[in-house]
Amino acid sequence: MTGSHLPVDGRHILGALGVLWGKSEEKAGGTMNLLLSHLLDTAAVAERLWEGFLAPATKSMLDGVAGGAGKGRRLFAWLCGVHDCGKATPAFQRMWPKGAEAIRAAGLGWHEPTVSALRWRHDRAGAYVLRRVLPAAGWTEAHVAWVWPLVAGHHGSFPRQAATNPPRKARGESAGRGLWPQVQLALVERLTAELEFGDLLQVEPVRVPSRAEQLHLSGLIVMADWIASDERHFKGIDRLSEVCIGEARRRAAGAWESLRFHKGWGQLEAPRPETFRDRFGRDPRLSQTLVMDAARRMEAPGLLVVEAPMGEGKTQAAFMAAEILAARFGADGVFVGMPTQSTSDPMFTQVRDWVGDIDQRLSFQVALLHGKRMFNREWRDLLEGAEGDPEGPFGGVDAYGECEGDDLYGEGVAALHQDSSLPVSRGPAEWFLGAKRGLLCPFVVGTIDQLLFAVTRTKHVMLRMAGLAGKVVVLDEVHAADVYMSQFLTEGLRWLGQCGVPVVLLSATLPPGQRRQLTDAYLGGAASREEFTAGGALTEPQGYPSVTAAWMAPDDSGAQFDVSACGGWRDDLNVALELMPEEVAGPEATREAVLKAQEAADASVTAYLGLELEQGGCALVIRNTVERAQTLYSVLREEFGDDVLLLHGRIAVGPRADRTEQCLGLLGPPKEGHPAQRPHRLIVVATQLAEQSFDVDADLLITDLAPVDLLLQRIGRLHRHADVTRPGQLAAPRVVITGFGGHKGRQNLCAPGACGTELDERAPQFLGGSEFIYGRHLLLRTAALLFRDVEGAGAWAVPGRVPGLVAAVYGPGDGLVPEAWCEDAAEARQRWETRQRERAENAARFLLTRRGDKEGLTLAGLHHASLPAAGRGAGLDAVVRDGEPSAEVVLVIREGDSYRTLRGRSLTANGDVSDDLLDEVLGGTVRLPASLSSEAVQTLVPLPGWLGHPRLRYSRALVLDPQRSAVLAERQVRYDEAMGLVVGDRVTGVRAGS
Template identity: 65%
Template sequence: MAALWGKSAGKAGGRKNVLLSHLLDTAAVAERLWDGFLAPSTRLVVDDIAGGPGKGRRFFSWLCGVHDYGKATPAFQRMWPEGAEAVRRAGLTWHEPLVARRRWRHDRAGGHLLCRDLAAAGWTEQQIDWVWPLVAGHHGRFPSRGELTPARTAKGHLAGTGPWPAAQRALLERFTTELGFENVTAVAPVRTPSRAVQLHLSGLIVMADWIASDERHFEGVDDPHRVTFEAARARAGKAWTALGLHRGWGSHDLPGSEAFRDRFGQDPRPSQTMVIEAARRMTAPGLVVVEAPMGEGKTKAALLAAEILAARFGADGVFVGMPTQATSDPMFGQVRTWLDRIDGDLSSRVALLHGKRMFNPEWRAMVAGSEEDDASRFGGVDAYGECLDDDPYGVTSSDPWDEPSATGPGARGPAEWFLGSKRGLLCPFVVGTIDQLLLAATRTKHVMLRMAGLMGKVVILDEVHAADVYMSQFLREGLRWLGQAGVPVVLLSATLPPRQRQDLVGAYLAGAMSREEYTAGGLPEPGGYPSVTAAWPEVPVGAPGEMEGRTEPAYLVDHGPGWRPDLSVAIDVLPERVPPPRTKRAEREAADEAAARSVADLLERELSTGGCALVIRNSVARAQRLYQLLRDRFGADVHLLHGRLTAGDRADRTARCLDLLGPTGGTEGRPHRLILVATQLAEQSFDVDADLLVTDLAPVDLLLQRIGRLHRHAGVRRPARLAAPRVVVTGTTALGGGAPRFPGVSEAVYGRFLLLRSAALVRQSLPGAERETAEAGWRVPARVPDLVAAGYEASDASLPPPWREATEAARTQWETTERQRAETAGASLLTRRGDREGRTLAGLHYAGRAENGDDASAEWLVRDGAPTVEVVVVVRQGQVPHTINGRALSVNGDVADELLEDLLAGTVRLPQSLTEAALRELRPLPGWRGHARLRYCPALELDSRRTAVLGDYEVRYDRELGLVERRLTAH
C-alpha cells in the first residue's frame, strides 16, 4: 500500500506523492471547504445525509478524499515507469502486455472498486448506487454502471490480481480510519440525497481535487511514515490561506424594514414592497416571478428579496444573469454597490463572467496586480496520464479572455482560483450572462462545477422574456435542477406571455417535487400589473427523507400599482415597399433606400423645432443605410449604435449615448436635437429617453420593450410638437387590405407569424381603426399584459379577415419551426425526456455533447443559429500591422504591454455570412501565438484603405459605419 503513488515527481514538486497522501490532502481541503466556503443550506443537507447534526463534515471529507481510489490499480500504477518499478518491488505485479494494450481510466476504476469494496463492508445497494458515480465522474463525465467494468480480455490484470484486492482494501481502510471513522462500514450514509444534491456534491469533489492537485501548495510526500491526516491538514491550511478563497456573506441576518433605504437610499415603491413581502411569506425555497414595467425598479426589489431568501433558507451568495454582455456590465456595478452597503468586504468578492469582461474598467481595476500567464498552469496533458486532460493541470483553456487576479497585497477582486476556466460560478457573488446558467443545464464535461456554483446561491435572472424557444429549453432544464436543489430563484421580466410564465413555474416545481413533468395548471393569473407570482413546495426541499409524498405546491400571486402613471402612446405606421421574396438585389436595395428616405423625411418634419429621436432597425445593414442618409441631412446630430462595431467603438458610443440621453442629463445637458439609429441593442437595459420612437415592427413584447425608451425619464423638457409620446412603426407594408409583407431580415429573425400578430395589434391601435376600445394608441404599462398575451395567442378572432389565411399558414410554419428548434436543443439538455425522475448520476453523460463546456463554447451551444466568429482588426501599413487606432505593432504582430488594450479594443464579431470563410482563412498573427490573451484570436488584416477580401465578400471597417460587408458575386 505504501508503494502506491498518486502523483508523479513531475506533478508533485519534484518528489513522488504517495496515493494515500493525495487522498488525505483532498480530504483536508474538503474540511476547509466545509468550514469556510459551503453555504449553510449545503451543510444542513449533508448533515442529514450523514445521519444528523455534526456528522456531515467528516462524511463530506471522506467523499472528496476517496475520489482517486481507482489509482490503486495496475492500469494506473504502470503509467509512470519510476513509480511502477517501486510498486512491482513491493510485490504488486501485473502482466504488462495485457495491461498495456487496454486503457482503463482511474475514475471509472474507482467506481468499480467502490462497488466491490463498499458492498463487502456492508453498504446497501441503494447507498452504493449514488456514491460510486461521484468517484467515477470526478473527471467531468458520469459513466453508466456498465462502463466501469475493465476489459475481460485483460483477465483481471487491469484491476489487479493476487495481492492487489487486499492492498486496495487496506488503502481504503487506512484512509477511512485516518479521518476518524471506525471502519468503512461506519461511513455509510443514512439517507439518499436528491440527484441535484448529488450533482452539487460532485462539483465540490472536483473543486477539492483541483485544489489538492496544485503542486505549488501540495508538494509530494514519498515517505509513508510522514503521511498522516494532521500533516495533510497543515498543508491544506497553508494552501487555503495562500489561495485566499472565501465564502459569501456566511450567516446573513434577515433584513429589517429599513434595509431597502439603507441599501438604495430611498423608500421602496409599492411594487418593490410587494416583491419583498412575497419573499418574506414563502415557507420554503421557491420561484418568484416579478413582472413590472421598464424603470419600475425590479432589480433593486430582486436584490433585497435575495437577501431575505438567503437569510431564511441558508444561501451564501447570488448569481445575477443578464441577457447580454452589454447589460451585464452596468449590473456588475450595481451589485457591487449593493453589497458594499451590506458589508464593505463583500464588493470585492463579485466576479464578472462574460467574454468581454476585460473591457470593463471596473473589472479590470479589480483584477489588476498580476501578470501571471494562466497558460503555464492550464496548458499540457500529463505525460503519464495522471490527469487525462480532466483537471486544471491538464485542461487547455480555449477562452482567450481568461486572466489571473492578484491574491496578495493590493488585490481587490475575487481570488485568482475562481478566475480559471469553468470555475467562475463558484465565486460567491457573480454577475454574468444568462448563458452561464444555460450551460449548467447541458450534458457537457464538468457541468457539475457549473451547477455547484449555482447551488447554495440565490439566482436572479433578468429579462427572461428575451429567451427564445431554443434557449428556453435550457432555462427550464436549469430551473428543474435548481428546484430540486432548493435554490431560490427570482425571475424578472417586463411581462411574460401567460404560457411562458406557466412553463417556467412548472419546470421549477417539477424539479422541486422530483417529477418528470409538472404543469402548473392551477397557477392563478395576476389580476393586474405590476405583479409578483411565487411558487414553492409545501414541504421544504432538502428536508429529511425521500422525495415522494410531497403535497401540491403553494402559490402566492399579487399585483399592485405602478410607480409612474400610464403613458398614452400614439401609434402610427410609416409603410414601405417590401419586394416579394427572390427579388433581385438591386431592386431590394432600391426599396431599402426609398424606405430610408421616408424615415429621413419624417424626422425632418418632426424634429423641425428640435427633439431627440430613437430609430431602431432590425438589421445592421438597414441601420447603416439609414445612418448614411441621415448624416448627410443632419450632420453631427446623428449617432449610430449596433453590434458590428469594434469593442472599443461600441463601448465609447454606448457611454456617449447614455451621457446624452440618460437619466442624469449628462455632462453637457440634453441636446437640442439628436437622432440615435440603433439595432436591437437599444431594446433592453438601455436607459435612454427619446422624445420620438421610430422602430421596425417586431413581436409585440419586444415592441413594448422599445417603447420603454419613449418618454422614459421624468422632468425632461420636450419640444411642444413631441410633448405627447408617439411611436412610428416601420418595416412593414401598409396594414390595410391583405396581409402585409415584412423585410426578409425581420422574418428571418422573428418569424412571419409573430410579426403578423404584432401588426394586427398595431393596426387596431391606429386612429380610425375598428377596435374593442374607443381609445386609439396604447396605454403603457396598463395594457402591456393583455397586449403580450394577444400577441402570442393562436386565435385569429382579432385578425382582419383578409389576413387570416396567411396568418394560419404562418402559424403552422412557426409551430413546426419552434418544435424543431426545441427538439434540437433537447439533444444537449442535461437530462433526457423520461430520465428526469432518475435517482443517481449514473449515465448522466450518455450521448453527451463532445464540447468540453468551456466558456468560449457556451454561447453557441445554448443559443440557436449558426456560430459567428470574433476577430481582432489590424490595419497593415506597409509591412507593419497597426491597431485599429493606428498604433504600430512589430512586423510579426508582437504586442507591447502598453498596446494590448488598444489592440483588443479592435475586436469585432463578424456576421454569420463570413463565418465559414473566417474559420478557413483567418489565424492569429505570428507574434500572438504564445500570448495568453491573443493566441486564440484570429486577426482580420485590412489594407491601408481598411478593406480586405474574405471568401466571397469584401469587408471594410469604417469608423462611422462599423464593419461593412459587400458580396463580390451577384446574388
Template identity: 60%
Template sequence: MDVQELSGRYELSTVQALERLWGKSRERAGGSTNLLLAHLLDTAAVAELLWDGLLAPSTRSALDEIAGGPGRGRRLFAWLCGVHDCGKATPAHQRLWPEGAEAVRQSGLTWVETAAVAGAKQQKRWRHDWAGGLMVRELLAGAGWDAEQSDWVWPLVAGHHGAFPSLGDVREPRSAKGQLRGRGAWRQVQQALLEVFTQEIGFGAVGEVEPVGVPSRALQLQLSGLVVMADWIASDERFFVGMDDLRLVSLDASRERAASAWEALGLQGGWGVLEIPGPEAFRDRFGYAPRPSQAMVVEAVRQMDVPGLLVIEAPMGEGKTEAAQAAAEVLAARFGADGVFVGMPTQATSDPMFTRTRRWVEAIEGSLASRVVLLHGKRAFNREWKTLLENAGAYAEDAFCGVDEFGLADDPYGVEPEACGTAERRAPAEWFLGSKRGLLAPFVVGTVDQLLYAATRTRHVMLRMAGLAGKVVILDEVHACDVYMSQFLREALRWLGQAGVPVIVLSATLAPAQRQALVEAYLTGAASREELRVEVPIPPGYPCVTTAWLPSSGEPQFRMDATESWRRDLNVIVHVAPEVMPDTRSSRDERERLQAAADAKVGDLLASELADGGSALVIRNSVARAQSLYEELRGRFGVDEVRLLHGRFTVAQRAELTEESLRLLGPRTPRPPGGRLIVVATQLAEQSFDVDADVLVTDLAPVDLLLQRVGRLHRHEGTWRPDRLNLPRVFVTGFEPREDSEPTFAFASEMIYGRHLLLRTAAVLPGTGEVWPIPGAVPGLVEKVYAVDAPLLPEAWRKAGEVAGLEQENRNRARAEEARQYLLTPHGEHERRTLAGLHYGGATAGSDEDSLQAAVRDGDESIEVVLVVRSEGDEVFRTLAGRSLSVNGDVAPDVLDEVLGSVVRLPPKFTQAALQLGPLPAWHGHPWLRRSRALVLDASRRAQLGGFTVSYDDEFGLRQV
C-alpha cells in the same frame, strides 16, 4: 502515519505497497513523488476548508441531514472528496509512470503489461476514474453498505474528470483480463488503502461512513462539482509538493498544507449566515422607500414556506431589479443561501448590472463588493472589472492559479503562490477566474448563457451546478429566451427546483404560456418528477408577482399579488410609418433603391419631429438596415448629432459607444435646450438599456419586444423636452400595410421573428394617432398576441395567418427537438436516482465558450476575429490605430489591450471562410492570442473572406462591400 501500527494490522507486503503507490509523479508534484494516501488526505483537508469557508449554510444542512444529523456532514463531505482518486491504486494508473511503476512492482504488486495494453486499447477511457468507480462500488458493498447508498457514491468517483459513465462503462475491458483493475494482492491493498484513509479521516471503519439518507440527484451533481474543486486545489503542486515518506503522511500534515494553500489562494465565501432584514433594509440598500410593487415582492417571499420560484412582472422603470435584490436578501437569510447569480440576456446588459450588484452587496456589507465576479466572454473590456483586478494587483484574465481537468499544472505564467491572493485582496480570488470556475464565486453577474450551460451535456457541468446551488438565482428579461433557449432554461429550472435553489425571474412582458412553463418546470424538478401538470393562476393585475413552491406535503402552493404602478400610465401615441417592401423578384438595385427611399422617409420624419431639438432612438432589426439609415442621417444632421450602435463593432469600440449612448441619454445627463441627438441601434437597445428618448422609431417586432422598445420613451422624470415632444410618440415601420391582404415585412424581421408573431402584432397596432396606455395596456396586448387560439387577424389576413401559424408551430417543434439533443437530461430520465450515465445518450456540446453559446442559442456558430492591418509594401502588421506589431505580429504588453479590443464577431455566413484563418506567427505561443484568428485588412481596411469583400469603418463597423 504510524507505519509500525499499520504493520500490526496488515501484511508487510500490503504496508510496503501503501508506501509505494503514487498519486502524483515527481514531475507533477514539485520534484518529489506524492504518495496516493497523501493526495487523498490533501483533498479531504481541502474539503474541510471548503465546508468551513465556502459552502452555503443550505448545503451544509442538507449534507448534515444525509449524514445522520447536525455536525455529521463535514466528515462525510471530506471523505467523499478524498476518496475520489482511490482508483489510482490499480495497474491502470500505476503503470503510467515508469519510475513509479518500477517501485510498485518492487513492493510485490504486479500486472501483465501485454494484457493491460490490450485492455487500454480496447477502452481508451478506462482510466483511474472509472477504475475507482468500480472499486468503490465493490468495496462499499463488501463493507455492508446498502446498494442504494453505494449506487450514488460510485458515480462521484467515476465522474470526477468531468463526465459520468454508466455502470456498464466502468466494468473493466475483457481483453485486460483483470490486469488494469488488479488481481490477487491488489485487492487486499485496495481495501487497506480505503480503510486507512477512512480511519485517518476519523471514522472507525468503512461501514461507519454509510449515510442514512440518499441525496437528491441535484445535490449529487453539486457534490460532484465540489469534489472536482477540492481535487483541483489539492493537485496544485505549488502548495502540495510531493510527500514520499508514508511516516510523514497524516490528516494533520495535510491540514497544514491545505491551510497554507487556502490562505495563498484567498478563497472566500459570500454572506455566510444572514439576519432576516427588517423593514428599514430597503431604504438602507437603495436610498429610497420601497414602491408598492417592491414592497409587494418582499412581502411575497416572506410568506414562502420553502425555497421556490418567484415571477416578477412589472413595467420598465418600475424598479424590478431592486425588488429582486431585496427579495434575494430575504430568501438568502431564510433559506441559507450564501450568494447570488444574476443572469442577464446579453453581455451589454450584464455590464451595468455588474455595477448595480456591487453597490447592492456593498450596502449589505462593505467588503462584499470586491467578491463580485463578472462572467462573460468580453469582461476583459469592462472598465470597472479591469480596474477591480488592476487595483488588487491581479494578473490578466488567464493568469489564474490552478490546474487543468486532470489535476495537472495549468499556469502558463508561473505565478508564485503569494501572487495568487491573500485575505487582504480587494478583488475576487484569481482561482475563480479560470475556465469553468466562475460560477463558484459567491456573487456572479453574467449572461443567462452561464445558467443555460449548466443544463447542457458537457464535461464538468457539475462545476456549474456546484456554483449555482447554494445561491439565490435572479434571471432578468426572461422573456428574451426564445423557444430554443427555453428548453435549456426549463431544464436548468428543473435542476434548481430539485436542489431547493430560490429563483427569481423578471419580465416586463411575459406571455401567460411562458409563465406557466417556467413555474411548471421548477415545480416538476422540486417534485423529482418527469412530468407534473399544474394550473398556474392568472395574476389579478399588473405589476404583479407569482410565487410557487412545493412544501413537504407535496401539494404545489401559489400566491398571486398585484398592485398599482408607482407611476401613472404614459399615454404613448402610436403611429404606423409604412415602408414600401421589395418582393422576391426585386433586383439588387431595386432593393437598394427602396431601402434608400425608406431611409430618406425616416430622415424626413426626424427632421420634422426634432425641429426644436430633442432626442430620438431608432431601432432597426438588422445591422445592415441600421448602417444604411445611419449613412442617410449622418448626411442630413452631421456626425455630431447621430450615433450608431450595433454588434459588429470591435468589442472595445462597442463598449465605448454603449457607454457614450448611456451617458448622453441617461437619467442624470442635462439636456441643453435646442440640442438634438439621434441614436440608431439594433436590438442592443431593446433590453436593460437605460436611456430616455423623446421619440422612438422602430421596426416592427413581436409585441413584447415592441413594448420593451417603447419602454425607452420618456423614461425619466425631470428631463428637458421640446414642447412638441412633451407627449411620447412611437413610429412603427419596417413593414408595408396593404388594403386587401396581409402586410409584408422586412426580410430581416421575418427571418428573425417569423411571420406568425409579426402578423399578430401588426393586427393589434392602433390606428394612426391613437394611444397605448403604458404600462396598463402591456399584459392585455401581450396576452392577445400570444393567445394563438384566439381569433385576432382581420378576415383578409386569416389564410396567411393560418399558414404562418402552422409554419411557426413546425419550426418551434423542430427547434425544441434540436435543443433536446444537448440537454443534460434526456426525456424520460428525470426520475433517475443517481448520476450514472448522465453524459451518455445524446449529443455532447463542446466546452469552449463559442461552442456552448452556439448550442444554447440556436445560431449558426459564428466566429470572432482580431482585426489587424498590413498595407501593401509594409512588412509589419499594425493595429487598427496604426501601432506596429512587427513582421510576425509580436504584441508588446502596452499594445495588448488594443489588440484584444480589436475583436469583432463575424456574421454566420462568413463562418466557413473564417475557419481558414489562424493566428499571426507570433501569436502561437501567446497565452491570450494563441487561439485567435487574425483577419488582415489592407490599407483601405478591406479584406477578402471567401467570395465576399468586407471592410471595417470606425463609424459603421464591419460591413460587406
C-alpha cells in the same frame, strides 16, 4: 487502522500501502506522493472547504444526508478523500515505471502484456472498488448506488455502471488478483480510520440526496481534488510513517492561506423593514414591497417571478428578495444572469455596490463572467497589479478548459489546477479565474449562458452546478430567451429546483405560457417528477406589476403558490400609434428594386423627422438589421449632420463602447439634484441593441415592426425619465411603426397624422430581414393587433396594457387576425410551430438529462452519449444559442511593411503589441455577420507577432488595406469610422483577406 482490520498477511498489506503511489515524482514536486497521502490531503481540503467556503444550505443538506447536525463534515471529507481509491489497481500503478517496480517488489503483481493492452481509467476503477468494498462492509444497495458515481465522475463525466467494470479480456489482471483486493480494502479503511470513523459501516449515510444534490456534491469533490493536486502546496510524501490526517491538515491550512478563498455572506441576517432605504437611499415603491413580502411568505426555497415595466425598479427589488431568501434558506451568495455581455457590465457595477453596502469587503469578491470582460474597466481595476494574464482564454488547454482524458500518469486535470501564471489581485481569489471555476466565486455577474452551460452534457458540468448551488440565482429579462435557449433554461430550473436553490426571474413582458412553463419546470425539479403541471392551482396575475411565487411545501402537501399584483409607481403613458408603411421588395426582387425601396423608406423617415424635429427634440430610430440602420444613417447625416449617432453590433467594441457612453450621457437619466442637460436636437439610429438595458429617454420613437413584446421593450425608451423638458409637439409620447408594406394610405409619410388607417384585404408584407429574425407568424399577429388599435383608440396605455397585449399575440386566440388574413396566418403559424418544435428538438440533444430520464436517482450514465460539440475547438455558446454561428475578428490596417491599429497607432512588421497598445488593438474587435463567419474561421489567423501573446494568440486578424477595405468570402468589406463594418457587393477571383 487497528490490527483487527488487517488480514493474516497484514505486514504485506502495510508494505503495499507504503509504496502505492498517487502522484509521480514529476507531478509532486520531485518526491513521489503516496496514494494515501493524496487521499488524506483531499479530505483535509474538504474540511477547509466546510469551514471557510460551503454555504449554510450545503452544510445543512450534508448533515441531513449524514444523519444529524455536525455529521456532514466528516462524511464530506470521506467522500472527497475516497475519490482516487481506483489508483490502487495494477491498471494505474503500472503507468509510472519507477513506481511499478516498487509495487512489484512489495509482492503485488500483474500480467503486464494484458494490463498494458487493455486500458482502464482509475476513476472508473474506483467505482468498481467501492462496489466491492462497501457492500461487504454492510452498506445498503441504495447508498452504494449514489456514491460510486461520485468517484467514477471525478474527472468530469459520469459513465454507466457497465463502463466502470474492468475489461473482461483482462481476466481480473486490471483490477488485481491475490492481495490486491485486500490492499484496496485496507486503503479505504485507513482513510476511514484517519477521519475517526469506527469502521466503514459508520460512514454509511442515512438519506439518499437528490440527483441535483449529488451533482452539487460531485462538483465540490472535483474542487477539493484540484486544490489537493497542486504541487505548490502539496509536495510529495514517500514515507508511510509520515502520512496522517494531522500532516494533511497542516498542508491544507498552508494551501488555504495561499489561495485566499473568501466565503460570501455566511449566515446572512434577515433584512429589516428599513433596510431598503439603507441600501438605496429611498423608501421602496409599492411593487418593490410586493416582491419583498412575497419572498418573506415563501415556506421553502422556490421560484419568484417578478413582472414589472421598465423603470419600475425590478433590479433593486430582486436584490432585496435575494437577501431575504439567502437569510431564510442559507444561501451564501448570488448569481445574476443577464441576456447579453453589454447588459452584464452595468449590472456588475450595481451588484458590487449592493453587496459592498452589506459588507464592504464583499464588493471585491464579485466576479464578472463573459468573454469580453477584460474590456470592462472596473473588472480590470480589480485585477490591478496582476502579473501574467488571468484572462488567457485557454489556460493551457482549450477554450473551456477541456482535457482529452488522462495523461500518462492519470493526471488528466493537471493543466487546470496548476496554473502558476495566475495573478495576485484585489478581486476574487485567483483560483476562481481558471477555466470552469468562475461560478464558484461567492458573487457572480455574467450572461445567462453561464447557467445554460451548467445543464449541458459536457465535461466538468458538475463544477458549474456546484457554483450555482448554495446561491440565490437572479435572471433578468428572461423573456429574451428564444425557444432554443428556453430548453436549457427550463432544464436549469429543474436542476435548481431539485437542489433547493431559490431563483428570482425578472421580466417586463413575459407571455403567460412562458411563465407557466418556467414555473412548471422549477416545481417539476423540486418534486423530482418527469412531468409537472400546475394547472388551475396557478392563477394568472390580476394586475401589473405582479409577483408569482411557487414552492413545494415542506410538509409534502404539494406545490404552493402566491400570486399578487399592484399598481405601478408611475401613471400610464398614453403612447400614440402611427403607421409608416413602405414599399417592401419581395424575395424575387432584383438588387436594384431592393435598393430603390430602401431609398424610398429612408427618404420617408428623413422627411418625417425634418418636420417633427423642426423645433428640436431627441428621436430614437430602431431598425431590425444593420444594413437598414447604416443606409438610413447615411441619408440622415446629409440632412442633419452631426446631430445623428449610429449604434449597432458591427461597430468595433472600442468605438461602440465610447458611442454607447456618449448616448447614455446625452439621453440617459439625469443625475440626482441636477436637471437633464439634453441636446437641442439628436437622432440616434440603432439596432436591437437599444432593446435591453439601454437607459435612454427619447421624445419620439420610430421603429421597424417586431413581435409585440420586443416592440413594447422599444417603447420603454419613450418619455422614460421624469422632469425632462420636451418641445411642444413632442410633449406626448408617440411611436411610428415602419418596416412593413401592403397597407392602404400614403406610402411616403411626410407629415404627422398623414398615415393611412384602413386595412388592406391582403396580409401585410414584411422585410425579409425581419421575417428571417422573428418569423412571419408573430409579425402577422403583432401587425393585426397594432392595425386594429390604430383604427380604434390610436394609442396604447403603457405599461398598463402590457400584459394584455403580450397575451393577445402569444396566446391561442384565433380572432386576432382579420378574416382576409386567415389563410396566410394559418400557414405562418404552422411553419412557426414546426420550426419551434425543430429548434426544441435540436436543443434536447445537448441537455444534461434526456426525455424519460428526469426522475433518475443517481448520476450513473449522465454523460452517456456526451455532446459531440464538447471537445476541442467547439465553443459552448454554439451549444446553448441557436442560429448561424458568427465569428469575431480584430481589425488592423496594413501599410507598407508594418501594421497599425484601427485608430492609427503603429505596430511592428510582425504586428507585435506593446502593453500600452493592447487595449487599442483589442478595441478593434468586431463581430462578423454569419455570411462571412465561416470563411473567416477557415482562413483568418493571428498576426505573427500575436502568436506568443497570452491575449492575442487566439485572435483572428482581418487585415485591411490603407483604405480600410478587404475581401472576405468574396465580399468587399470596409470599416468606416462612423458606419462600422460595411459589407459590400460580391467580388470574384480575390483571395480572402486581401
